[in-house]
Amino acid sequence: MLQTNLKHVESEGQYNETLQNNENVMICCGRMGPMCVPVYDAMEDLEKEYTNIKFYDMDFDIPDAHVIRNLPECRGFMGLPFTVYYKNGKVVTATTSIQNYEQIKEILEREY
Amino acid sequence: MESNQYDVIVIGAGPAGLTAGIYSSRAKMKTLIIDTGTIGGQMILTFEIANYPGVESTTGYQLAKTMKNQAKNFGCDILSNVRLTDVEFDSKIKSVTINDKDKYAAKVIIWATGGRSRMLNVPGEKKFKGRGISYCATCDGDFFQDKEIVVIGGGNSALEEAVALTKYASKVTIIHEFDHFQAFEHAVSEARKNPKINFIMESHVVEFTGGDSLEKVKIKNLETGDISEKKIDGAFIFVGYEANNDFLKDKDIKLNDWNEVLVNNNYQTSVEGVFAAGDALAKRYRQITTAVADGTIAALNAIEYINRK
Ligand SMILES: Cc1cc2nc3c(=O)[nH]c(=O)nc-3n(C[C@H](O)[C@H](O)[C@H](O)COP(=O)(O)OP(=O)(O)OC[C@H]3O[C@@H](n4cnc5c(N)ncnc54)[C@H](O)[C@@H]3O)c2cc1C
Numbered sequence: 001m002l003q004t005n006l007k008h009v010e011s012e013g014q015y016n017e018t019l020q021n022n023e024n025v026m027i028c029c030g031r032m033g034p035m036c037v038p039v040y041d042a043m044e045d046l047e048k049e050y051t052n053i054k055f056y057d058m059d060f061d062i063p064d065a066h067v068i069r070n071l072p073e074c075r076g077f078m079g080l081p082f083t084v085y086y087k088n089g090k091v092v093t094a095t096t097s098i099q100n101y102e103q104i105k106e107i108l109e110r111e112y
Numbered sequence: 113m114e115s116n117q118y119d120v121i122v123i124g125a126g127p128a129g130l131t132a133g134i135y136s137s138r139a140k141m142k143t144l145i146i147d148t149g150t151i152g153g154q155m156i157l158t159f160e161i162a163n164y165p166g167v168e169s170t171t172g173y174q175l176a177k178t179m180k181n182q183a184k185n186f187g188c189d190i191l192s193n194v195r196l197t198d199v200e201f202d203s204k205i206k207s208v209t210i211n212d213k214d215k216y217a218a219k220v221i222i223w224a225t226g227g228r229s230r231m232l233n234v235p236g237e238k239k240f241k242g243r244g245i246s247y248c249a250t251c252d253g254d255f256f257q258d259k260e261i262v263v264i265g266g267g268n269s270a271l272e273e274a275v276a277l278t279k280y281a282s283k284v285t286i287i288h289e290f291d292h293f294q295a296f297e298h299a300v301s302e303a304r305k306n307p308k309i310n311f312i313m314e315s316h317v318v319e320f321t322g323g324d325s326l327e328k329v330k331i332k333n334l335e336t337g338d339i340s341e342k343k344i345d346g347a348f349i350f351v352g353y354e355a356n357n358d359f360l361k362d363k364d365i366k367l368n369d370w371n372e373v374l375v376n377n378n379y380q381t382s383v384e385g386v387f388a389a390g391d392a393l394a395k396r397y398r399q400i401t402t403a404v405a406d407g408t409i410a411a412l413n414a415i416e417y418i419n420r421k
Binding site for chain 1 (some may be wrong): 149150151156157158159171172173192193195241242243244245246248250251252255256323324325346
């Protein structure tokens with residue numbers, strides 16, 4: 001499990017449930033690595049501001065993380081973390097590698 | 113004292129800024145630390161730290177968290193992920209504005225904005241970041257199992273990371289602009305004796321191309337001017353660091369030709385009441401230990417400066 005203050009997606013079942021039950025969802029799938037930690041940190045701050053969006057992380061190395069690793073929107077991704085934004089269960093944007101607070105905020109403003 | 117008025121404002125929450133905050137808040141100075149990114153600075157970019165005395169081996173994330181907690185426990189206010197939009201350093205009371213709206217004033221500023229990895233700034237670099245281009249071998253190396261990659265750069269990081277990447281990649285080509293390396297001899301010899309590594313010297317990468325992910329690099333031979341293309345699966349860029357002092361251009365604080373802050377023996381800049389510490393300074397050795405030392409000295413001098421006024 002990742003050591004963040006975010007809620008974690010820990011299985012495929014929970015992933016499906018989360019997308020089914022929430023309109024706006026952001027999931028950052030990574031490790032506790034240098035490119036991932038700043039994204040979790042920004043999400044923890046943005047979570048307070050954007051109460052209409054559910055923020056989650058997911059451990060890249062658990063088998064069920066294939067739900068993110070194999071998304072068509074993540075094809076060609078070779079940089080951690082894979083960060084995916086969903087609206088009504090559908091992917092609206094996905095990014096690879098580190099993004100800063102401003103870049104994430106811009107996506108949230110645009111998509112939600 | 114009003115809530116937006118401080119004795120000390122520290123700009124940058126890497127090891128230099130956090131240490132300055134620890135010393136100044138412990139001396140009962142009302143202290144605010146501001147960072148545009150994540151608390152911890154470059155420590156967050158470091159998987160393993162084995163040369164910080166007193167701690168046998170730790171992760172950058174853990175060390176950053178401990179320093180942040182120490183600063184908070186001594187009473188520092190800390191703001192992260194904010195935008196620094198204006199600074200006013202020349203007057204007696206200094207001020208900083210964040211997010212274009214919130215203004216904070218202080219008697220003293222400690223500038224500790226550190227540094228960042230330099231980008232190549234060539235076409236395709238932004239587009240393929242995370243799609244074949246990486247700046248972190250430990251993070252992304254395993255995406256390149258049995259693949260062909262290039263490593264760009266000729267310093268210690270480039271050579272050490274090239275050797276580390278041979279654990280995954282089938283072939284690693286180091287591309288470097290000079291005919292010799294600036295790295296330590298042992299790093300050069302480790303790379304030279306590795307059978308998976310070869311070298312393209314006196315050359316610049318001038319463009320990255322591909323579709324969904326990176327497919328080719330264009331390489332210019334600096335001697336002949338010829339441009340060739342090389343098919344690759346990945347590129348790791350380690351071309352040095354630069355100080356985060358863009359904000360100080362056109363301000364009164366004296367910088368050297370590389371945009372690094374110049375200070376006197378008391379770590380005070382050319383503007384009275386503005387001190388500086390860490391990798392943002394003009395200095396030779398950039399380490400956590402040296403940043404922590406700079407932060408300590410800058411804070412102690414800043415405290416003395418306030419007490420004298
Ligand atoms: C990959 C890597 C591995 C390393 N490994 C080691 C190691 O093993 N041991 C070691 O001792 N050193 C190591 N270093 C070097 C060490 O991390 C740095 O020397 C040290 O972090 C410098 O500290 P600093 O506080 O001066 O700056 P930084 O750590 O760079 O922190 C500066 C902070 O200022 C913030 N900032 C920048 N601009 C602004 C602005 N305009 N407004 C507000 N905030 C701003 C940044 O977001 C950042 O958080 C490593 C560096 C890297 C990149």
